Amino acid sequence: MSFQSLNIIDPLSRAIAKEGYTKPTPIQMQAIPYLLEGKDLMGIAQTGTGKTAAFVLPILQRMAAEIKAVMPGSPRVLVLAPTRELAAQIDHSFATYGQFLRFKHTAIFGGVSQVPQVRILSRGVDILVATPGRLLDLMNQGIIKLKSVEYFVLDEMDRMLDMGFVKDMRKIVSALPQKRQSLFFSATPNRQTDEFACKLLDNAVRVDAGPQESALDRIDQSVFFVDQVNKDRLLQDLFQKSDMSRVLVFTRTKRRADRVWKAVARAGHKTARIHADRTQGQRRMALDGFKDGTYRVLVATDIAARGIDVAEIGHVVNFDLPHVAEDYVHRVGRTARAEATGRASAFSSPEETSLLRDIEKLT
Numbered sequence: 001m002s003f004q005s006l007n008i009i010d011p012l013s014r015a016i017a018k019e020g021y022t023k024p025t026p027i028q029m030q031a032i033p034y035l036l037e038g039k040d041l042m043g044i045a046q047t048g049t050g051k052t053a054a055f056v057l058p059i060l061q062r063m064a065a066e067i068k069a070v071m072p073g074s075p076r077v078l079v080l081a082p083t084r085e086l087a088a089q090i091d092h093s094f095a096t097y098g099q100f101l102r103f104k105h106t107a108i109f110g111g112v113s114q115v116p117q118v119r120i121l122s123r124g125v126d127i128l129v130a131t132p133g134r135l136l137d138l139m140n141q142g143i144i145k146l147k148s149v150e151y152f153v154l155d156e157m158d159r160m161l162d163m164g165f166v167k168d169m170r171k172i173v174s175a176l177p178q179k180r181q182s183l184f185f186s187a188t189p190n191r192q193t194d195e196f197a198c199k200l201l202d203n204a205v206r207v208d209a210g211p212q213e214s215a216l217d218r219i220d221q222s223v224f225f226v227d228q229v230n231k232d233r234l235l236q237d238l239f240q241k242s243d244m245s246r247v248l249v250f251t252r253t254k255r256r257a258d259r260v261w262k263a264v265a266r267a268g269h270k271t272a273r274i275h276a277d278r279t280q281g282q283r284r285m286a287l288d289g290f291k292d293g294t295y296r297v298l299v300a301t302d303i304a305a306r307g308i309d310v311a312e313i314g315h316v317v318n319f320d321l322p323h324v325a326e327d328y329v330h331r332v333g334r335t336a337r338a339e340a341t342g343r344a345s346a347f348s349s350p351e352e353t354s355l356l357r358d359i360e361k362l363t
Helices: 010-018 026-036 051-064 084-097 115-123 132-140 157-162 166-174 191-200 212-216 228-241 254-266 280-291 325-332 350-362
Strands: 041-044 077-080 105-108 127-130 151-154 181-186 205-208 219-225 247-250 271-274 297-300 315-318 342-348
Touching: 010 051, 010 084, 026 041, 026 051, 026 205, 041 051, 051 077, 051 084, 051 151, 051 181, 077 166, 084 105, 084 127, 084 280, 105 115, 105 132, 115 132, 127 132, 132 166, 157 166, 157 181, 157 191, 166 191, 181 191, 228 254, 228 342, 254 271, 254 297, 271 280, 280 297, 315 325, 325 342, 325 350, 342 350
Parallel strands: 041 181, 041 205, 077 127, 077 151, 105 127, 151 181, 219 342, 247 297, 247 315, 271 297, 315 342
Antiparallel strands: none
């Protein structure tokens, strides 16, 4: 199947071709026809499956069929994302696929001054991508009103619920008009996500892009059994003995991320770090440097497991195993993007044996 068979309009087809995409992914093939019909949708898709384009393309196409004047602080599209990085990535996708259309868009999130965000909103945007906290803050100040929202997307719904955004999401949804198209996406559905979606979606279709195992098929995975005190030395050995050109290293805590970052830097490797205590500017500089090759290694906590779309990450290292097995899938999914292959290494100490068993059961 090609994008042409999905009846994508010319401005979007040109943008897709310019980006080098020729064949839609399974989630795109399943979701786009329903979304073009205006149906509510619950999508199950793993990271790296083309999920963002699956909702960005039909939303832009439906908007293009009915051009409306932009209103200050009143977007037509609202996309909620759990992290700043994912919000910025989704906003970039609207810019990429909408490059031959004239819709205005922006992303708002905490950790930075609201002043430039308010300035953009006051001029009016068609599309708003937001994290819940900053959105509610600006709603309470009367800067954003959601009465004009026609398309509502809740991305990474499972992550939202895990992060405790249930009350925030309910407040936001209560401010939306009843008549709207709603799209929810989740990587790991469970009873909580199903119950939440059931209350807020209207006669929704459910599409599933495949089991979690399929996201791991192209990743060469290995586990190293090592005492906790020897993990630093093992990491240095990996750097010395392999062709790891762009490496993402995951730790469980912010303190450990700082310590591993220092150790990697002392060994002479260009490295950066990203975790919740870093400012948005610091996080953006770290990501940009990792993307353009300035840094060979990015050390991160799970804040980077979703929403960071960096091409050509060849190797993911789980310095610490995650407490939740599903987070392992999201971590290693940063490599083997699109049709590429990748490698993932897990360091398992004796204290982490039960965590490793959980990961093995899941994958």
